[in-house]
Amino acid sequence: MESGSGEGTGGFSAMDDYETLISTTDADLLKRSWRNEKAAPEILQFESSLVQRSREQIQLMEETVEEFMKNGEDPLTVSLYQMDIDRTLFLLRSYLRTRLQKIEKFMFHIQKTADLWTRLSRQEQKFAKRSIEDMKQHLEQSVLTKLPDRYKSHLKQSVISEEDDMVMEPKLDAFVICRTRKFLGSLPVDDSGEENPLDMYAGDIYALRYKSIKPLIETGQLDLV
Amino acid sequence: MYGRKACQLVKEFVSSDSGQLIVFNNDLFAQVIEECDGHLLQLQALLRKMQVEGSDNQTTKNADHFGALVHHLSLVRNKRCLMAYVHNRAEVIQNLGWTIERVLPEEIEEKLNSSEKEYFKNHSATLQSYMSDLDLDLAVDMVPPKDPYIKVRVLEEIGNVVLSDQLANLARHAILFLRRTDAEQYISQGLMEELTG
Numbered sequence: 001m002e003s004g005s006g007e008g009t010g011g012f013s014a015m016d017d018y019e020t021l022i023s024t025t026d027a028d029l030l031k032r033s034w035r036n037e038k039a040a041p042e043i044l045q046f047e048s049s050l051v052q053r054s055r056e057q058i059q060l061m062e063e064t065v066e067e068f069m070k071n072g073e074d075p076l077t078v079s080l081y082q083m084d085i086d087r088t089l090f091l092l093r094s095y096l097r098t099r100l101q102k103i104e105k106f107m108f109h110i111q112k113t114a115d116l117w118t119r120l121s122r123q124e125q126k127f128a129k130r131s132i133e134d135m136k137q138h139l140e141q142s143v144l145t146k147l148p149d150r151y152k153s154h155l156k157q158s159v160i161s162e163e164d165d166m167v168m169e170p171k172l173d174a175f176v177i178c179r180t181r182k183f184l185g186s187l188p189v190d191d192s193g194e195e196n197p198l199d200m201y202a203g204d205i206y207a208l209r210y211k212s213i214k215p216l217i218e219t220g221q222l223d224l225v
Numbered sequence: 226m227y228g229r230k231a232c233q234l235v236k237e238f239v240s241s242d243s244g245q246l247i248v249f250n251n252d253l254f255a256q257v258i259e260e261c262d263g264h265l266l267q268l269q270a271l272l273r274k275m276q277v278e279g280s281d282n283q284t285t286k287n288a289d290h291f292g293a294l295v296h297h298l299s300l301v302r303n304k305r306c307l308m309a310y311v312h313n314r315a316e317v318i319q320n321l322g323w324t325i326e327r328v329l330p331e332e333i334e335e336k337l338n339s340s341e342k343e344y345f346k347n348h349s350a351t352l353q354s355y356m357s358d359l360d361l362d363l364a365v366d367m368v369p370p371k372d373p374y375i376k377v378r379v380l381e382e383i384g385n386v387v388l389s390d391q392l393a394n395l396a397r398h399a400i401l402f403l404r405r406t407d408a409e410q411y412i413s414q415g416l417m418e419e420l421t422g
Binding site: 090096130142143158168 | 305348354
């Protein structure tokens with residue numbers, strides 16, 4: 001990846017190379033996915049192989065630490081390894097947790113949008129299904145059964161509504177802070193019709209509407225911070 | 226005025242501290258439901274009247290038509306308010322599922338209605354089943370770790386416990402140096418506190 005070095009302003013190029021170098025480790029990839037997931041208003045594609053690899057690595061490191069302890073290795077070394085495990089574990093847990101919290105919040109929306117539904121892992125789909133059952137039952141018990149017949153749906157306000165207008169959706173036009181990974185050229189960031197293309201250089205930080213940069217995040221050209 | 230009670234219900238939720246629940250307002254809730262039934266009766270009466278008069282509700286725009294519309298819209302508004310009330314409370318309950326496992330402390334439990342209690346039970350079971358599918362406890366590690374070990378003070382007598390790296394006697398008031406992951410569960414249950422600085 002010889003990105004940025006040519007197009008970017010000279011001062012950044014050394015840093016770019018360094019960044020691309022370290023971003024090849026799984027820990028860094030995990031950190032990126034975690035940050036993106038935290039900052040994005042909607043749920044992103046589940047990084048199944050990355051999660052799988054991270055878990056294997058954690059297990060491997062745990063075994064190493066145990067071996068070190070048995071062999072009476074320097075406690076400082078052990079402690080450093082342990083810290084590394086803890087950090088990776090935190091990233092992993094927080095990543096999964098953030099996703100579950102999004103599922104909890106937007107479960108009905110995710111369920112009816114096939115594109116979003118396929119972004120979930122198998123376990124997350126199971127979780128979402130059960131959550132939806134629980135929530136539906138709860139809403140029905142507390143409110144819906146007590147309402148008149150034509151107003152009983154949990155997705156629609158009444159039978160007259162043509163669309164599901166009772167479903168909470170993520171705000172895709174919310175502003176997010178993002179950093180470009182490489183030179184992206186000018187970008188039409190405003191759909192208001194105004195001519196306002198933005199020159200995006202590597203390492204620049206912008207506050208933009210999530211909707212307008214969504215494809216760039218999915219392809220990894222842009223990171224959320 | 227139509228819809229005022231439902232609005233009160235939502236306002237009551239909004240005015241409570243975020244993340245905190247106040248007692249489920251059964252009284253007001255029932256009143257709003259009653260109001261909904263009232264609207265339906267009047268709505269049906271108007272619709273019947275329009276049918277008898279043979280007027281088509283696409284073309285005739287008379288007083289009855291708009292009367293019916295007002296009742297319909299009030300009903301929908303009430304429904305939205307009721308749903309918002311229940312749903313927002315349910316979100317708080319979802320969050321509880323992350324911090325406390327399975328058993329609700331009494332002071333929270335008495336604020337929920339029966340369906341909410343059931344929801345909490347179901348939802349935290351759902352969460353637990355996800356975690357056991359993954360074989361990973363997500364309820365610990367809520368803040369980024371700085372050090373693998375933290376200093377804690379034991380607030381309630383816990384007794385002898387096997388921790389991941391040692392056998393510890395967690396007597397009341399004891400100050401110990403524990404693995405953060407071990408200590409976190411006790412901290413979230415209020416049995417320990419972290420000593421900082």
